[in-house]
Amino acid sequence: MRIAVPNKGRLHEPTIELLERAGLHLENGADRKLYAETVDPDVTVLFARAADIPEYIADGAADIGITGLDQVRESGHDDVVDLLDLAFGRCRLVLAAPEDGDIESIEDLGGKTVATEFPTITRNFFADTGVDPEIVEVTGATELTPHVEMADAIVDITSTGTTLKVNRLAIIDDVLSSSVKLFAREDVVDDPKVQEIRTALSSVLAADGKRYLMMNVPEDRLEEIREEIPGLDGPTIMDIANGGEKVAVHAVVDERDVFQTISQVKERGASGILVTEIERLVE
Numbered sequence: 001m002r003i004a005v006p007n008k009g010r011l012h013e014p015t016i017e018l019l020e021r022a023g024l025h026l027e028n029g030a031d032r033k034l035y036a037e038t039v040d041p042d043v044t045v046l047f048a049r050a051a052d053i054p055e056y057i058a059d060g061a062a063d064i065g066i067t068g069l070d071q072v073r074e075s076g077h078d079d080v081v082d083l084l085d086l087a088f089g090r091c092r093l094v095l096a097a098p099e100d101g102d103i104e105s106i107e108d109l110g111g112k113t114v115a116t117e118f119p120t121i122t123r124n125f126f127a128d129t130g131v132d133p134e135i136v137e138v139t140g141a142t143e144l145t146p147h148v149e150m151a152d153a154i155v156d157i158t159s160t161g162t163t164l165k166v167n168r169l170a171i172i173d174d175v176l177s178s179s180v181k182l183f184a185r186e187d188v189v190d191d192p193k194v195q196e197i198r199t200a201l202s203s204v205l206a207a208d209g210k211r212y213l214m215m216n217v218p219e220d221r222l223e224e225i226r227e228e229i230p231g232l233d234g235p236t237i238m239d240i241a242n243g244g245e246k247v248a249v250h251a252v253v254d255e256r257d258v259f260q261t262i263s264q265v266k267e268r269g270a271s272g273i274l275v276t277e278i279e280r281l282v283e
């Protein structure tokens, strides 16, 4: 089983960190080496450019891969299956034009020029609009092109919006919402190893923003305290050896609920309260 991941760029580090957190530790990977073994002898990691990963998967060079949805759409490999949203690398592809120019809507682009790093996505976008501008392909710094008469508008990525703003470009329309996902070739979707990797990655996402709460509570106030704990499937209750009238209560709670929950259970007699991070949560 081969999994292709970005070898550089902004997606490289978060992807490696996610694999590590999922327990799929990399082994024998040296700097600049383009593949690595993992703790699972059946899983090899290939390092490729984010833009090439859809092609690796479609071709069979890799079976699954991690990259942006925008890269899969741009590759034209629409048969590559999206298995899991990994919740990072979120961005929008937008159509934008100079703030103070005369392009204010898609219709204004008839006979005009649009510059982009994403010609396939841009062509598909305009195909649905009935407007047919000329598409000029660039490989970066797209925001410059309307200011040097290379293009009248652009289709480019925005996340914080800073680059559009400093280049005085206004959004005309949304083209695509993208995030990083786990993708697979159709014929490996049901492979048990693929499902194992999907489960491991999703267990990391499920644990994000959750905390494990442990406390001792007087048995006669258990019901009251149970009501205050918004736990996953209800809390686990355990006898404590020599615990007297107390029992141990463990629960998974949302991080944003922890502060309030602690005050509420403490008021109702809970003691020895511990809060810990959760690495993975397999449901």
Ligand SMILES: Nc1ncnc2c1ncn2[C@@H]1O[C@H](COP(=O)(O)OP(=O)(O)OP(=O)(O)O)[C@@H](O)[C@H]1O
Residues within 6 Å of the ligand: 006, 008, 009, 010, 011, 049, 050, 051, 067, 068, 069, 070, 071, 089, 090, 091, 140, 157, 158, 159, 160, 178, 179, 180
């Ligand atoms: N603000 C953003 N700008 C660009 N890409 C983003 C942004 N936010 C998320 N992404 C995702 O990252 C991908 C770009 O990855 P890439 O490997 O090209 O990184 P990069 O840091 O842009 O590298 P490069 O130096 O080659 O431009 C995009 O296709 C998109 O899926």
Ligand SMILES: O=P(O)(O)OC[C@H]1O[C@H](OP(=O)(O)OP(=O)(O)O)[C@H](O)[C@@H]1O
Residues within 6 Å of the ligand: 139, 140, 141, 142, 143, 156, 157, 158, 159, 160, 161, 162, 163, 164
């Ligand atoms: O909304 P923002 O947070 O400002 O991010 C968007 C910008 O970031 C990316 O550029 P990148 O840094 O990848 O440079 P590039 O144009 O050379 O690819 C993208 O192409 C936009 O220009």
Ligand SMILES: [Mg+2]
Residues within 6 Å of the ligand: 140
């Ligand atoms: Mg870039």
